[in-house]
Amino acid sequence: MFFDEKYGHIKDKEKVEELAKSILERSRKEKQEKKDTPNTEQESADLTNSSHKLVLLAELNKEKNEKIERLEDEQKVLRGLASSGIVLASFSHDLSKLNDVLTSRVDKVKSLISEKLDLELYKNEEDRKNPFVQLEKMQKQDLKLQNWLNFSMGAARKDKRKRKQLFLDKYLNDLKADWLTILENRGIKLDLSEVGKIELRVFEIDFDSIFNNLLVNSFDAFKHSKENRDRIITIKAKVSKNITIDYYDNGPGLSQDIADPEKVFDPLYTTKRNAFTGAEEGTGLGMWLVKSVTRENDGEAKLLYPKIGFGLRLIFPAKFKK
Amino acid sequence: MYRILFIDEEQDDIEYFKDYIEAKDVSNSFEVIATYPSGNLVEMLDVIWSSHVDAIITDFMLNEIKENIKYNVPYNGVELVREVLSRREDFPCFVMTAFDDDAVGESEDVNIVYIKGILHGTEKETKAKANFLDRVKNQILHYRAKLESAENRLLELIKKSEKNELDAGEEEEMVHLDSLIEKSLDKESVVPKIIKEKKESDSLSDLLNKVDLLTKRLGGDGEN
Numbered sequence: 001m002f003f004d005e006k007y008g009h010i011k012d013k014e015k016v017e018e019l020a021k022s023i024l025e026r027s028r029k030e031k032q033e034k035k036d037t038p039n040t041e042q043e044s045a046d047l048t049n050s051s052h053k054l055v056l057l058a059e060l061n062k063e064k065n066e067k068i069e070r071l072e073d074e075q076k077v078l079r080g081l082a083s084s085g086i087v088l089a090s091f092s093h094d095l096s097k098l099n100d101v102l103t104s105r106v107d108k109v110k111s112l113i114s115e116k117l118d119l120e121l122y123k124n125e126e127d128r129k130n131p132f133v134q135l136e137k138m139q140k141q142d143l144k145l146q147n148w149l150n151f152s153m154g155a156a157r158k159d160k161r162k163r164k165q166l167f168l169d170k171y172l173n174d175l176k177a178d179w180l181t182i183l184e185n186r187g188i189k190l191d192l193s194e195v196g197k198i199e200l201r202v203f204e205i206d207f208d209s210i211f212n213n214l215l216v217n218s219f220d221a222f223k224h225s226k227e228n229r230d231r232i233i234t235i236k237a238k239v240s241k242n243i244t245i246d247y248y249d250n251g252p253g254l255s256q257d258i259a260d261p262e263k264v265f266d267p268l269y270t271t272k273r274n275a276f277t278g279a280e281e282g283t284g285l286g287m288w289l290v291k292s293v294t295r296e297n298d299g300e301a302k303l304l305y306p307k308i309g310f311g312l313r314l315i316f317p318a319k320f321k322k
Numbered sequence: 323m324y325r326i327l328f329i330d331e332e333q334d335d336i337e338y339f340k341d342y343i344e345a346k347d348v349s350n351s352f353e354v355i356a357t358y359p360s361g362n363l364v365e366m367l368d369v370i371w372s373s374h375v376d377a378i379i380t381d382f383m384l385n386e387i388k389e390n391i392k393y394n395v396p397y398n399g400v401e402l403v404r405e406v407l408s409r410r411e412d413f414p415c416f417v418m419t420a421f422d423d424d425a426v427g428e429s430e431d432v433n434i435v436y437i438k439g440i441l442h443g444t445e446k447e448t449k450a451k452a453n454f455l456d457r458v459k460n461q462i463l464h465y466r467a468k469l470e471s472a473e474n475r476l477l478e479l480i481k482k483s484e485k486n487e488l489d490a491g492e493e494e495e496m497v498h499l500d501s502l503i504e505k506s507l508d509k510e511s512v513v514p515k516i517i518k519e520k521k522e523s524d525s526l527s528d529l530l531n532k533v534d535l536l537t538k539r540l541g542g543d544g545e546n
Binding site for chain 2: 100127128137152185186187222223224225227228229
């Protein structure tokens, strides 16, 4: 039973493949027979017609099989990624304990040391040889760690999975706060000044999928920026007939090497390469997720082609408005 | 004594590197100079040449963190090394990367790419395997030996040339060795000027002869 459930789809596939093969063979045989025995015109026309249909069916089946294979590949990647989310969620208790410790541990060591050790002793030392400066640095690193912990623990929170009213400007400002360390550390400005007061009925986790993926792509793009300009990500949103959300970054934009830019929306299509080997490094899921999550919410994702950088427009029907 | 230049856009990493060298360099034979990457490749190369170092060690992703520098860095460590090597063949260069990726091991530059984790003690202390600093030292020694043998050969050729015993192949070799050493050590050219001058005056008189011929022909045409 278990075997059947687990491998049922493979069995089905095998059956279908057998069927397709037999159809193809039959059509070949029929063609052969047609050559060997001359029929009346009507008979031969019928035969050609039916064998033509069968060949079409076989072709169709082959296409379907390929699609199933692609979907299975996608599912594998998604399962892997989901599992790491599950692990995080199930250990959130342990993680939040660690998180609490991070707030205070360096202060504790500092006060213990300074009871017996005079700060003045190190005033002529290089920073890297001054334990007090090093402790300050650790405290900053702890804060960064804390940010990452909060971020990953928050990612799979239950209430994010409920469809509820989402206030776009508040949502985006919270998102900005979540990413603030990274934004600052990479000198990236996230401009939300043109986000209107818009309420949507969507899953917060869906919007996380959209914007986290877009942000991660922009961060990566800025690393490859050759032009010397400030790094800016702009999100604009307004309501008229529809709800329109525009996302821009002024990085290098999509590579000119991509013959068909729309391909970035295909699952498992990635432009992220290993800089040493040129091997594919991205999961190829980011933009596909952006598109499919948007579609699932009756919206549409369109590439914009700004002169500088990357641009994407999301359009949601106004029914999502409150 | 070995002078090495470390290039990284993050002050923290520069300090980790200095800590690492200090801990590993028991015989105190390394001097570390550190710098942030320049805003363009030409400037960066100037900094490298003018610092007169025996080796450079550069971070790979030079354009990521903007805490200590505010400008864009339009090249990465591998591109920088490629430029350096195109000007000085075999100059000791190393790239450090924080990306702990198997792919690095497959790279064409497998011998010069190191994972930054070694600065924090991930380097295995085995006797069979030389540590990073040993490798830097070995590369420097190899390079110095290469230059030395080039210099010796060049001196040999110069002696021959003074006796007018050079064949065409040797003459070419001499010019090549001369420019190699010239570039590598920022030394004055050691090839005696006589040879270059001789070659130059030869080609000059050749040119003059051709001009003469041309004038004659043009003159002839004019008369017709």
